Amino acid sequence: MQVAEVPSPPRRARNAAATRAHILAVAKAEFVDHGLSGARMDRIAETCGVNKNLLYHYFGSKEDLYLTVIEGIWAGLRANQRDEELVALPPEQAMRRLVIHTFDHFVATPELIRLMSVENIHYARNLQRSTVVKPLYGNLLDTLQTILRRGQSEGIFRRKVDVIDLYLSISGLAYFFLSNQYTMSWLLDRPLVTPRRVAARRRHVVDMVLAYLVHPSSEGQDAPAAQSGEGRRG
Numbered sequence: 184m185q186v187a188e189v190p191s192p193p194r195r196a197r198n199a200a201a202t203r204a205h206i207l208a209v210a211k212a213e214f215v216d217h218g219l220s221g222a223r224m225d226r227i228a229e230t231c232g233v234n235k236n237l238l239y240h241y242f243g244s245k246e247d248l249y250l251t252v253i254e255g256i257w258a259g260l261r262a263n264q265r266d267e268e269l270v271a272l273p274p275e276q277a278m279r280r281l282v283i284h285t286f287d288h289f290v291a292t293p294e295l296i297r298l299m300s301v302e303n304i305h306y307a308r309n310l311q312r313s314t315v316v317k318p319l320y321g322n323l324l325d326t327l328q329t330i331l332r333r334g335q336s337e338g339i340f341r342r343k344v345d346v347i348d349l350y351l352s353i354s355g356l357a358y359f360f361l362s363n364q365y366t367m368s369w370l371l372d373r374p375l376v377t378p379r380r381v382a383a384r385r386r387h388v389v390d391m392v393l394a395y396l397v398h399p400s401s402e403g404q405d406a407p408a409a410q411s412g413e414g415r416r417g
Contacts, residue, residue, distance in 0.1 A: 203241055206231050211252045215294045218301045219249050219309070246309060253302060254315045256295050260288050261319040266326040274334030278396060281327070282389045286357040290381060296361050324350065331396075340396045352395075356388040 209230045213222045224245050228235040242248040265284055269277045289296060302310050310316060327346050334340030360367075360375065368375045375384075 202231075202233065202237070206233070206238060206241060206248075207252060207255065210248050211256075211294055211298075214249055214252055214301065215297045219246070219305060222249070224248075250309050250312055253298050253310060254313055256292070256298055257316045257319060259292065260285075260295060261323060266322060270326060270329055274330050274337060274339055275393065275397065277330045278334065278340075279389055279393060281330070282353050282357075282392050283385065285353055286385050286388055289357045289361055290385075293361070296358065299358070300362055334396065341398070344396065349392075349396075353388075353392055356391060360384055360388075 206227065210222075210227050213227050213230075217223070222245065224235055224238055227248075228238055231238075238248065242251060265280070269281055272280065324346055327350055331340060331344055331346060331349070335342060335344075364375045374380065
């Protein structure tokens with residue numbers, strides 16, 4: 184198992200915000216390395232150089248500390264998808280950027296992959312207590328739907344695309360590659376996370392999503408509207 188890097192405690196006198204931020208950074212490494220069940224508040228406090236009671240003062244419980252960590256992880260993913268920037272772009276470029284931003288954030292934050300897996304082991308019981316994460320995804324679906332409908336109205340994207348299925352495909356194509364990198368590298372006799380291989384996978388994921396959206400299905404019923412005439416309506 185890859186051991187997460189534990190940040191060093193700040194050397195200067197702490198204020199409350201800095202102390203809280205440092206606790207969250209150390210806690211993130213603890214949860215990544217040990218999961219929710221194996222994480223220990225004693226270790227977090229010792230690494231931070233604070234009394235364990237201070238952890239409970241700030242966060243209430245280990246479960247609440249864990250929830251705060253994963254809320255920050257999910258918020259980071261959504262921030263990196265850059266909704267406002269995307270909706271100003273032409274539809275095909277916007278969709279391409281959304282896929283790239285999602286893939287790049289997964290690659291850049293391996294703790295996101297690990298903690299997503301941990302939370303699924305726990306049937307999302309902790310995530311379901313969050314009042315923060317679900318609204319973030321509502322906004323994401325709105326952005327994705329806006330881009331999709333604009334592309335459809337311009338005759339670029341195919342019809343009959345379920346926005347949830349589309350996002351599951353975008354996320355899944357990036358997530359599986361990273362979450363299963365160790366087993367798949369061994370089974371396929373190919374190191375999957377070399378810089379060259381990651382770049383190739385990035386291009387593949389983007390091409391897969393755009394090929395689905397831009398090209399009609401084999402039955403023809405999902406073909407984009409014609410570029411001129413009455414086929415542009417609807």
